[in-house]
Amino acid sequence: MGVLTEKDNGYVANTYKRFPVEIVSGKGSVFTDSEGKEYIDMGSGIGVNAFGAADPVWAEAVAKQASTLQHTSNLYYTEPCAELAELLCTKTGMKKVFFCNSGAEANECAIKTARKYAQDKKGEEYYTVITLVNSFHGRTVTTLAATGQDHFHTLFNPLTPGFVYVPANDIEAVKKAIDENKTAAVMFECVQGEGGVMPLEGDYLRALAAYAAEKDVLLIADEVQTGNGRTGELYAYMNFGITPDIVSTAKGLGGGLPIGAVMFGEKTAGVLTYGQHGSTFGGNPVCCAGALTVIKRLDKAFLSEVKAKSEYVFSALKGAGGVEAVSGMGLMIGITTTRPAADIVKECMENGVLCLTAKTKVRLLPPLNIPMELLQKAVEIIKSACAKEV
Numbered sequence: 337m338g339v340l341t342e343k344d345n346g347y348v349a350n351t352y353k354r355f356p357v358e359i360v361s362g363k364g365s366v367f368t369d370s371e372g373k374e375y376i377d378m379g380s381g382i383g384v385n386a387f388g389a390a391d392p393v394w395a396e397a398v399a400k401q402a403s404t405l406q407h408t409s410n411l412y413y414t415e416p417c418a419e420l421a422e423l424l425c426t427k428t429g430m431k432k433v434f435f436c437n438s439g440a441e442a443n444e445c446a447i448k449t450a451r452k453y454a455q456d457k458k459g460e461e462y463y464t465v466i467t468l469v470n471s472f473h474g475r476t477v478t479t480l481a482a483t484g485q486d487h488f489h490t491l492f493n494p495l496t497p498g499f500v501y502v503p504a505n506d507i508e509a510v511k512k513a514i515d516e517n518k519t520a521a522v523m524f525e526c527v528q529g530e531g532g533v534m535p536l537e538g539d540y541l542r543a544l545a546a547y548a549a550e551k552d553v554l555l556i557a558d559e560v561q562t563g564n565g566r567t568g569e570l571y572a573y574m575n576f577g578i579t580p581d582i583v584s585t586a587k588g589l590g591g592g593l594p595i596g597a598v599m600f601g602e603k604t605a606g607v608l609t610y611g612q613h614g615s616t617f618g619g620n621p622v623c624c625a626g627a628l629t630v631i632k633r634l635d636k637a638f639l640s641e642v643k644a645k646s647e648y649v650f651s652a653l654k655g656a657g658g659v660e661a662v663s664g665m666g667l668m669i670g671i672t673t674t675r676p677a678a679d680i681v682k683e684c685m686e687n688g689v690l691c692l693t694a695k696t697k698v699r700l701l702p703p704l705n706i707p708m709e710l711l712q713k714a715v716e717i718i719k720s721a722c723a724k725e726v
């Protein structure tokens with residue numbers, strides 16, 4: 337055991353089961369550990385390093401901003417924050433942006449906004465937020481309550497009340513829940529990430545959007561994982577021809593620095609007013625300068641490359657030995673394997689490829705700009721791990 341591993345195990349709270357790898361540096365889609373071994377990164381820090389490790393464009397913008405002005409608080413105007421908000425609104429058609437620091441915080445803000453909207457329009461008893469079974473929305477007391485997986489609900493009771501769960505892709509179930517509760521909003525991931533990399537059906541989402549609009553119930557798209565180019569569109573909802581009232585995002589947005597954002601549409605842009613929400617770090621100039629370099633590069637040509645890489649991975653893995661199914665969208669991919677996913681991840685790691693899991697699947701979230709040669713090399717190693725007879 338290395339000195340670093342020993343120190344970390346001794347002093348960092350025991351909430352993570354780390355792999356026995358000490359990563360010391362990275363370049364693009366390759367990480368290097370303390371023994372000099374290289375790994376192809378098929379996880380990008382759980383969908384965070386959108387342009388890989390130490391991306392030069394991102395690093396230059398971040399370094400420049402850090403040596404110009406790193407923080408002011410939200411009492412003052414700063415340029416990167418305003419520029420990023422404008423860019424996000426221009427690219428999505430959304431109207432306003434609130435900045436925070438993480439996915440859970442973005443969802444907290446989305447939920448607060450939905451409750452305030454419903455309270456203003458219908459009355460304060462209209463606070464229920466409907467979410468989907470197998471969803472994941474975060475680890476705060478409220479976003480744990482929003483998460484539709486029972487095992488997250490047992491240890492920290494009482495959680496925030498006002499959440500109702502319905503099975504995904506069941507339009508009658510969600511309509512019934514909207515009608516039977518005093519409903520403020522329905523919140524969903526277009527592709528359930530932690531829950532097993534499962535895309536929702538387009539017909540379901542469109543029918544849900546129509547019914548929610550009819551009932552003046554808000555649609556909250558949790559794009560913390562699916563956003564910022566991950567699915568081959570700037571935001572995943574754009575694959576489905578729906579327009580959410582609120583979009584929350586984080587992970588890939590900052591390209592490696594902590595930033596979350598909540599985008600508000602026509603109905604919700606004016607809901608929160610002075611003093612009703614805030615964040616000390618939100619809109620931090622360094623994080624926003626990094627995020628600007630990410631969002632600026634997610635243009636049509638780049639996103640079509642993401643789609644092409646996705647098609648390659650799907651076609652290489654579908655029907656391969658030991659692979660039972662492949663799910664997901666863009667470069668957010670779940671593999672159902674004959675062997676246990678954890679064994680495959682371990683073997684890939686030994687062979688120089690870092691993968692993730694989601695429930696019982698192997699999950700891939702490579703940097704969006706991973707070069708095709710590295711992607712092919714990683715997929716070959718993953719395929720041989722899946723096919724191995726044990």
Ligand SMILES: *Cc1c(COP(=O)(O)O)cnc(C)c1O
Pocket residue numbers: 437438439440441443472473474475525529530558559560561562586587
């Ligand atoms: C990761 C994730 C979150 C939580 O984000 P944090 O930054 O860890 O708070 C919320 N929703 C979804 C869909 C996620 O994938």
